[in-house]
Amino acid sequence: MYEILDKKPKIKDGDKEFKIKDGLIEFKNVSFSYNGSDYVLKDINLKIGRGINAIVGPSGAGKSTLINILLRFYEPQKGEIFIDGEDIFLFSDTILENLKFANPSANIDEIRIACEKAKILDFIEGLPDKFNTKIGERGLKISGGERQRLSIARAILKDAPILILDEATSQLDSLTENAIKEFLLENENKKTIIVIAHRLSTINIADKIILIEDGKIIGEGTHKELYENYEIYKELYNSQFIKV
Ligand code: ATP
Numbered sequence: 001m002y003e004i005l006d007k008k009p010k011i012k013d014g015d016k017e018f019k020i021k022d023g024l025i026e027f028k029n030v031s032f033s034y035n036g037s038d039y040v041l042k043d044i045n046l047k048i049g050r051g052i053n054a055i056v057g058p059s060g061a062g063k064s065t066l067i068n069i070l071l072r073f074y075e076p077q078k079g080e081i082f083i084d085g086e087d088i089f090l091f092s093d094t095i096l097e098n099l100k101f102a103n104p105s106a107n108i109d110e111i112r113i114a115c116e117k118a119k120i121l122d123f124i125e126g127l128p129d130k131f132n133t134k135i136g137e138r139g140l141k142i143s144g145g146e147r148q149r150l151s152i153a154r155a156i157l158k159d160a161p162i163l164i165l166d167e168a169t170s171q172l173d174s175l176t177e178n179a180i181k182e183f184l185l186e187n188e189n190k191k192t193i194i195v196i197a198h199r200l201s202t203i204n205i206a207d208k209i210i211l212i213e214d215g216k217i218i219g220e221g222t223h224k225e226l227y228e229n230y231e232i233y234k235e236l237y238n239s240q241f242i243k244v
Contacts, residue, residue, distance in 0.1 A: 023161035023192030024049050025070065030079035032069055040065050042215040044079070052188050052205055054197040056226075056236065057212035063196045066212070067164055070194075092136030095124055098150065099131075102158035111157065118153035119179040120146065145176040152179055163187070166196045181205060203237070 025048040032041040041062050055063045069076055091098065099111050106114075111131070115121040123146060127133045135142050135150075142150070155163055165180065184193055185205060195202045203209065209226055211219040211233050219230050226233040 022049075024082075025162070025192060025194075026082040027066075028080045028082070030069065030076045030081060032065060032074065032076040032078075034065075034074075036077075040215050041069070041076070044217055046210065046217060046220075048192060048194060048208075048210075050189065050192050051207035052184055052193045052195065052202070054195045054203055054206035054209045055212060056197050056203065056209055056233065058232070058236065061212040062215045063198070063212055064166060065215075067166060067194070067196055070164065092134070092138055094129075094132050094134050094139075095127075095150065096131040098135065099153060099157060102154040106157050111153075114153045114156040117156055117179070117183065118149045119175050120149035120153055123149075145173040148176050149179055152183055156183065161191055163191050163193045164196075165194070165202075166198075209233075 025046075027044045027046040030041060030044040031039050033039045044066070055066060057063055065074075068074055070081060091101075096111070099114070100106060103110075108131075112121060115124060124130055124133070127140070133140055181202070184195070184202070187193065188205075188207065195206070197203055197206070197209075203223055206223065208220060209223060210217060211226055211230060213232060219226055219233065221229075223237075227237060
């Protein structure tokens, strides 16, 4: 663990702070390899703008890697990305502090409204210490769904122009899934939203779907266009929906 904590970030310091305005993301000739030899992403050219954009592809195609690079966890060996990202991890403190982190000037009414929209308010109010309950390492262990809904409440409070959601590989509970869908639909005209659709549950509401296979973008379009033109998409879609 110390080895990891002591690691120097690969991304250079001194990069200017970047203010996102339009939320337009552009990958230009981006190639990336984790080990320096086998390329996981190969010459990616992609523009993503406002609306719900889903990234789809078989397991191991490079969906999460694409997002890791966008969030600057790693630097691509080739090409450029014209944007910046923000992580949304929860930390060990009270629920209130975790929410205020997204927007320090938010008042309790705004926080309550955000929690209600994220369908987490009832859960919080049911806790003995309510908003002052500590979560994380030394506090209350909350479930995956509760974490996700708290992250949604944070995203609502933050009102950031770009939102990135890595859809969990495990089953989302229906409360969380509904909270996510409602939030996405409410914001699709205002924000650039990227969803890594491991399970394709968000596909039906996506404006644009980006299909990746073996590190390459092989198709872009609506569900109908991809379904009609790409056998691999058709297979993925059908297999997912048989399981649901
Ligand atoms: P899934 O839907 O299964 O989550 P994915 O499309 O998100 O898959 P990635 O996680 O981006 O795929 O993985 C792309 C490739 O990169 C895979 O071959 C994977 O084994 C490899 N890979 C992912 N993370 C690392 C890492 N930290 N170090 C080395 N190789 C990695």
